[in-house]
Amino acid sequence: MSDAFDAARHGGEFDFAHRPATDQSFENALAKARNGERLTVDDGVELIATGTDRAGIDSRRKELVLEAADRRRAEVVGDEVTFVANLNNNVTTACNTGCLFCNFKDRSEQFRSDYQEEHGGFTKTPEESREIVADAVERGIYEVTSVSGLHPALALDDEHLEILEASERGDLNYRPASEYDTDPGTYAEQIRAMSVDGVHVHSMTPEEAYHARRGTEWSYEEVFERLRDAGLDSVPGTAAEILVDEVRDVICPGKIGSGEWVDAMEAAANVGLDTTATIMYGHVENARHRVMHLRTIRELQDRTGAITEFVPLSFVHQETPLYERDMVDGGASTDEDELMIAVSRLFLDNVDHIQSSWVKYGDEQGLKMLNCGADDFMGTILSEEITKRAGGGYGEFRSIREYADMITALGRTPVERSTDYRQRRTVDADADVVGPTLGPEADGTPLLE
Numbered sequence: 001m002s003d004a005f006d007a008a009r010h011g012g013e014f015d016f017a018h019r020p021a022t023d024q025s026f027e028n029a030l031a032k033a034r035n036g037e038r039l040t041v042d043d044g045v046e047l048i049a050t051g052t053d054r055a056g057i058d059s060r061r062k063e064l065v066l067e068a069a070d071r072r073r074a075e076v077v078g079d080e081v082t083f084v085a086n087l088n089n090n091v092t093t094a095c096n097t098g099c100l101f102c103n104f105k106d107r108s109e110q111f112r113s114d115y116q117e118e119h120g121g122f123t124k125t126p127e128e129s130r131e132i133v134a135d136a137v138e139r140g141i142y143e144v145t146s147v148s149g150l151h152p153a154l155a156l157d158d159e160h161l162e163i164l165e166a167s168e169r170g171d172l173n174y175r176p177a178s179e180y181d182t183d184p185g186t187y188a189e190q191i192r193a194m195s196v197d198g199v200h201v202h203s204m205t206p207e208e209a210y211h212a213r214r215g216t217e218w219s220y221e222e223v224f225e226r227l228r229d230a231g232l233d234s235v236p237g238t239a240a241e242i243l244v245d246e247v248r249d250v251i252c253p254g255k256i257g258s259g260e261w262v263d264a265m266e267a268a269a270n271v272g273l274d275t276t277a278t279i280m281y282g283h284v285e286n287a288r289h290r291v292m293h294l295r296t297i298r299e300l301q302d303r304t305g306a307i308t309e310f311v312p313l314s315f316v317h318q319e320t321p322l323y324e325r326d327m328v329d330g331g332a333s334t335d336e337d338e339l340m341i342a343v344s345r346l347f348l349d350n351v352d353h354i355q356s357s358w359v360k361y362g363d364e365q366g367l368k369m370l371n372c373g374a375d376d377f378m379g380t381i382l383s384e385e386i387t388k389r390a391g392g393g394y395g396e397f398r399s400i401r402e403y404a405d406m407i408t409a410l411g412r413t414p415v416e417r418s419t420d421y422r423q424r425r426t427v428d429a430d431a432d433v434v435g436p437t438l439g440p441e442a443d444g445t446p447l448l449e
């Protein structure tokens with residue numbers, strides 16, 4: 001049995017029930033993938049581990065998997081490489097959930113008015129969010145993405161605030177905004193504030209939606225309906241991490257379970273919102289966990305059809321508790337990254353777009369992923385805190401000019417897209433003015449001029 005993706009390789013001693021051994025052979029799995037047959041978890045494990053009959057990654061087999069994925073990509077979406085003109089505007093880093101892979105958050109006690117020391121975190125008021133987003137909309141963005149810590153003062157709306165205020169329960173992770181230096185307002189207020197000129201608002205992960213209904217009987221549908229009415233357009237499928245509970249119990253014991261994550265995503269789809277889906281891999285999980293995760297996403301997509309793209313997020317380990325406590329000895333290798341992209345493409349036969357994250361992989365490797373099954377190259381984002389705080393160093397901004405030049409140099413066609421991929425504009429890299437052009441105030445001039 002291969003230990004290519006075993007926890008032991010990453011330094012952990014985790015006694016997981018799910019192990020990578022299979023009854024399938026690599027060759028059979030590859031043949032099925034090439035024929036376009038729907039893959040089983042065992043097939044996926046064989047492909048992602050380049051065979052469980054030998055230890056480590058076999059580079060010849062890896063090339064065969066990448067080739068099959070690249071061919072599938074060409075069949076499904078052709079030669080276009082898409083990207084979106086967007087801004088990340090995260091509202092607060094205050095969070096007590098304690099995920100061991102995360103260094104984005106700051107313990108929320110530090111945000112209280114009686115805490116005097118500098119903590120380096122931030123909370124924005126709705127007015128501050130509006131100003132930041134308005135400025136980026138004027139520069140030409142199409143989308144604002146907002147994912148935040150679970151600040152104890154954040155509630156869905158005024159009605160939710162009243163319920164939390166009146167509650168005698170001590171287990172709701174709630175404290176009034178008056179105890180903090182900065183009042184983040186409610187989720188609904190933040191979304192309304194960010195909805196400048198009809199810019200697309202991509203926000204409220206399943207974990208945030210859970211926070212937005214704590215202490216109530218409201219369904220996830222009810223929560224997402226209210227958010228949609230406040231201006232929410234689509235939902236980021238982060239907080240997924242690895243959707244197998246024995247892994248979540250190790251890396252994010254404070255988070256919702258995988259069943260609840262799926263329920264929240266399905267509810268978002270039921271009220272008409274598009275979603276994305278992610279996997280955060282390269283820590284304590286093994287090959288089977290990764291592919292079980294892909295199966296969960298494929299089943300969700302069979303039911304909803306709402307997932308516009310799948311985003312593999314390679315774990316950035318440097319500044320995280322998992323690494324500092326010696327629970328892992330690093331993140332995924334380049335081979336593992338490439339196989340993750342390729343097997344996502346082959347396994348998720350019902351998701352059109354696989355995103356290569358330049359924030360996680362850097363430009364060079366990010367571009368390489370576009371020949372391993374990926375077809376989307378993320379967004380301009382203008383500001384990045386999650387990866388940077390975890391120790392990543394690939395920057396915070398890609399201009400449309402850089403996108404056009406990099407993608408053209410690869411021999412592919414650069415295409416500016418909307419969040420839902422329905423609006424697309426081919427970018428002419430030889431033109432003097434390359435955009436963006438899809439945002440409500442985009443007029444073709446570069447984002448940062």
Ligand SMILES: C[S@@+](CC[C@H](N)C(=O)[O-])C[C@H]1O[C@@H](n2cnc3c(N)ncnc32)[C@H](O)[C@@H]1O
Nearest residue numbers: 101102104147148205207238239280315316390
């Ligand atoms: C930082 S959280 C913010 C939103 C919200 N608190 C939540 O958990 O859904 C967004 C996502 O960032 C990703 N992330 C956090 N730390 C990371 C790291 N060190 N490496 C890679 N991805 C990370 C995780 O997948 C996480 O779900």
Ligand SMILES: Nc1c(NC[C@H](O)[C@H](O)[C@H](O)CO)[nH]c(=O)[nH]c1=O
Nearest residue numbers: 084088145311357359360378379419
């Ligand atoms: N992969 C990462 C993303 N991806 C999200 C995109 O930027 C975009 O919002 C989505 O494709 C919807 O249009 N964002 C990050 O901040 N960091 C990543 O690593």
Ligand SMILES: N[C@@H](Cc1ccc(O)cc1)C(=O)O
Nearest residue numbers: 147236237238276311313386
């Ligand atoms: N929050 C994620 C990125 C992300 C955001 C929105 C998405 O739809 C997908 C991925 C990160 O930086 O790690």
Ligand code: SF4
Nearest residue numbers: 095097098099102149
């Ligand atoms: S991943 Fe999200 S919920 Fe977990 S600690 Fe970080 S900010 Fe908080």
